[in-house]
Amino acid sequence: MSVKKYKELKGLKTQNLRDHMSEAELIFTALPELSTRQITESVSATGMDENKEAGGKGGGIARKARRELEAKTGRKVVTRENFLSPEVRKIQLEQKKKFCK
Secondary structure, X not given: OOHHHHHHHHOOOOOOHHHHOOXXXXXXXXXXXXXXXXXXXXXXXXXXXXXXXXXXXXXXXXXXXXXXXXXXXXXXXXXXXXXXXXXXXXXHHHHHHHHHO
């Protein structure tokens, strides 16, 4: 899912997407990043084609893990829920108002 579509799903405009992710969403965002980096390092990837292939493999690892977890739990990892507490959202809004003055 693209960042734009993910933000639309959660009803976000300018907010940081990661601030609004659940623990599982954060983990399944970090997993392909880590996997891709380690694959890239292990094959000493250079150039666009080799790095693109490593990215696909890293993403595949995370996709497989996410689907397996969803199958075992019966729940989706990606949700519409907003995980930033109301208190934190209020503080951020107040800070933004002060900054914009």
